[in-house]
Amino acid sequence: MASISGICYPSPALRLRLRRSLPILPPSCTRHLRPPRSIVGLPRSSSSAASSSAVPAEKIKNGAVEKDPIKLWHRYVDWLYQHKELGLFLDVSRIGFTEEFFDKMEPKLQKAFRAMQDLEKGAIANPDEGRMVGHYWLRNPKLAPNSFLRLQIENTLDAICKFADDVISAKIKPPSSSAGRFTQVLSVGIGGSALGPQFVSEALAPDNPPLKIRFIDNTDPAGIDHQIAQLGPELASTLVIVISKSGGTPETRNGLLEIQKAFREAGLDFSKQGVAITQENSLLDNTARIEGWLARFPMFDWVGGRTSEMSAVGLLPAALQAFISFFLLQGIDIKEILVGASMMDEANRTTVVKDNPAALLALCWSWASGGIGSKDMVVLPYKDSLLLFSRYLQQLVMESLGKEFDLDGNRVNQGLTVYGNKGSTDQHAYIQQLREGVHNFFVTFIEVLHDRPPGHDWELEPGVTCGDYLFGMLQGTRSALYANDRESITVTVQEVTPRSVGALIALYERAVGIYACLININAYHQPGVEAGKKAAGEVLALQKRILAVLNEASCKEPIEPLSLEEIAERCHVPEQIEMIYKIVAHLAANNRALIAEGSCGSPRSIKVFLGECNVDELYA
Numbered sequence: 338m339a340s341i342s343g344i345c346y347p348s349p350a351l352r353l354r355l356r357r358s359l360p361i362l363p364p365s366c367t368r369h370l371r372p373p374r375s376i377v378g379l380p381r382s383s384s385s386a387a388s389s390s391a392v393p394a395e396k397i398k399n400g401a402v403e404k405d406p407i408k409l410w411h412r413y414v415d416w417l418y419q420h421k422e423l424g425l426f427l428d429v430s431r432i433g434f435t436e437e438f439f440d441k442m443e444p445k446l447q448k449a450f451r452a453m454q455d456l457e458k459g460a461i462a463n464p465d466e467g468r469m470v471g472h473y474w475l476r477n478p479k480l481a482p483n484s485f486l487r488l489q490i491e492n493t494l495d496a497i498c499k500f501a502d503d504v505i506s507a508k509i510k511p512p513s514s515s516a517g518r519f520t521q522v523l524s525v526g527i528g529g530s531a532l533g534p535q536f537v538s539e540a541l542a543p544d545n546p547p548l549k550i551r552f553i554d555n556t557d558p559a560g561i562d563h564q565i566a567q568l569g570p571e572l573a574s575t576l577v578i579v580i581s582k583s584g585g586t587p588e589t590r591n592g593l594l595e596i597q598k599a600f601r602e603a604g605l606d607f608s609k610q611g612v613a614i615t616q617e618n619s620l621l622d623n624t625a626r627i628e629g630w631l632a633r634f635p636m637f638d639w640v641g642g643r644t645s646e647m648s649a650v651g652l653l654p655a656a657l658q659a660f661i662s663f664f665l666l667q668g669i670d671i672k673e674i675l676v677g678a679s680m681m682d683e684a685n686r687t688t689v690v691k692d693n694p695a696a697l698l699a700l701c702w703s704w705a706s707g708g709i710g711s712k713d714m715v716v717l718p719y720k721d722s723l724l725l726f727s728r729y730l731q732q733l734v735m736e737s738l739g740k741e742f743d744l745d746g747n748r749v750n751q752g753l754t755v756y757g758n759k760g761s762t763d764q765h766a767y768i769q770q771l772r773e774g775v776h777n778f779f780v781t782f783i784e785v786l787h788d789r790p791p792g793h794d795w796e797l798e799p800g801v802t803c804g805d806y807l808f809g810m811l812q813g814t815r816s817a818l819y820a821n822d823r824e825s826i827t828v829t830v831q832e833v834t835p836r837s838v839g840a841l842i843a844l845y846e847r848a849v850g851i852y853a854c855l856i857n858i859n860a861y862h863q864p865g866v867e868a869g870k871k872a873a874g875e876v877l878a879l880q881k882r883i884l885a886v887l888n889e890a891s892c893k894e895p896i897e898p899l900s901l902e903e904i905a906e907r908c909h910v911p912e913q914i915e916m917i918y919k920i921v922a923h924l925a926a927n928n929r930a931l932i933a934e935g936s937c938g939s940p941r942s943i944k945v946f947l948g949e950c951n952v953d954e955l956y957a
């Protein structure tokens with residue numbers, strides 16, 4: 338038996354014998370218990386377990402958590418939430434909220450349920466923007482407040498399915514590719530117009546899909562070049578989907594312009610391979626219509642970017658990652674995503690808090706972060722394919738909850754910080770700090786019970802598979818953190834399937850909605866992002882003025898190199914000298930301005946001019 342670092346590797350023959358003699362009980366066998374409806378949400382007298390497991394308030398002083406293993410076990414069983422049909426469990430036992438806390442939150446949660454009911458009925462739940470919030474209708478169009486909206490949703494879904502089928506079956510094909518069909522999808526979009534499609538693709542795309550998807554989600558020219566270079570000659574068989582709700586996001590526009598340039602240089606007609614997903618009559622929509630792009634799909638006013646995974650934004654890219662093999666749909670089944678989300682939404686409509694998984698999450702977040710975001714949410718999926726879930730949740734949670742003012746106009750500076758990658762990988766990165774360092778977080782473990790497709794498993798040491806290690810790492814980390822008073826939630830699904838992914842998205846969308854009600858903020862606008870966008874626009878406007886000033890000085894005979902002070906003075910913005918320095922340094926680094934004297938390390942010494950004088954611009 339070989340041994341490396343204390344791990345034993347038995348011979349294959351011995352492994353086989355051991356495998357036969359040591360049947361492993363699937364972890365799921367321990368999970369068929371339906372928790373008694375007890376403690377809260379029902380009359381106290383209905384539960385005998387309640388009294389034994391309720392955590393006494395005096396045990397929870399100053400954040401100290403219950404440690405008695407038997408009491409913890411009862412707490413686990415009493416609070417375990419199970420969605421039978423979805424095979425989803427939620428364990429909140431390692432969040433130490435007390436009965437008193439629950440009692441205090443119950444009326445607030447009931448108020449939140451009423452607000453969510455109103456929202457689903459079409460109330461203007463986003464008052465700052467005067468908009469309805471309708472992402473729940475996308476997976477259950479019958480809920481839409483009128484038949485016009487219902488038809489819009491249903492017709493769009495039909496159009497998505499038809500277009501995806503036609504592309505996959507090569508009924509729709511690229512005009513000048515020898516492949517005779519599309520082989521690649523390039524999705525251009527940012528924020529909510531990228532994160533959902535990226536997460537779903539990473540989670541669910543088949544290993545070798547007939548249409549491979551890649552993303553441009555930034556205005557980084559090197560990143561864009563990298564994608565185009567990787568496409569190489571396959572640009573001719575690339576379906577480009579440009580996604581932007583507003584149709585005017587600069588990063589997305591730049592991605593589009595860059596890719597259109599690549600098409601021109603390759604002698605290809607972009608319009609025959611371009612698809613737009615955007616609001617009707619947006620800049621992007623009008624461009625696509627006027628240029629006669631291959632297809633256009635609508636994005637609805639009442640769906641926010643970060644909750645748009647189940648609109649055309651998420652569904653079209655996902656649908657293109659499916660294919661038929663032996664008469665069976667392989668890859669991503671978008672209808673299953675919708676079913677999973679719809680089932681989860683239904684579960685989240687109950688007003689019995691203990692039976693409402695989204696409410697339980699919101700309750701835990703309130704307890705763990707004091708309802709003011711005092712602790713961060715570390716999301717740790719123990720499954721590689723869910724790697725991007727934490728990134729997806731980062732936008733969903735932080736763009737929704739990170740607000741300066743509440744709905745009554747009080748300054749509250751709310752939020753809930755989300756980060757994480759995956760377990761057990763992060764064990765070897767930052768878990769050290771989580772276990773022993775600054776105590777400013779709670780963890781959400783995402784557990785997937787099925788390790789591998791049946792028939793593929795094997796024991797890499799007696800009685801233990803690779804997946805058992807992953808399971809052990811999760812359980813070990815959960816226990817080790819809890820032993821040091823670090824609280825955690827565990828969400829468990831059987832498998833990563835379109836249905837469970839839909840359910841996970843819906844679970845967190847609703848938890849965010851409920852939590853936003855608890856802290857009285859508008860979860861559906863993002864005024865803070867606008868400030869950054871506006872400031873970026875001002876920087877670019879200043880750059881244009883600097884270039885004009887430099888151009889004028891560089892057209893003189895002899896050329897007149899300018900100091901930063903001189904540029905600032907001629908631009909009439911002396912207070913902007915630092916920004917002018919940064920712009921000049923960036924232009925110089927990209928050979929668009931030349932430094933005549935000094936160096937960027939000593940800003941006061943710099944004198945700048947342009948390599949070429951543009952006389953036309955002088956007289957423009």
Ligand SMILES: O=P(O)(O)OC[C@H]1O[C@](O)(CO)[C@@H](O)[C@@H]1O
Pocket residue numbers: 527528529530580581582583584585586589642643736863866
């Ligand atoms: O889909 P759009 O309009 O291009 O916006 C992209 C993203 O930009 C934001 O407006 C701000 O980051 C997000 O809410 C949105 O998902």
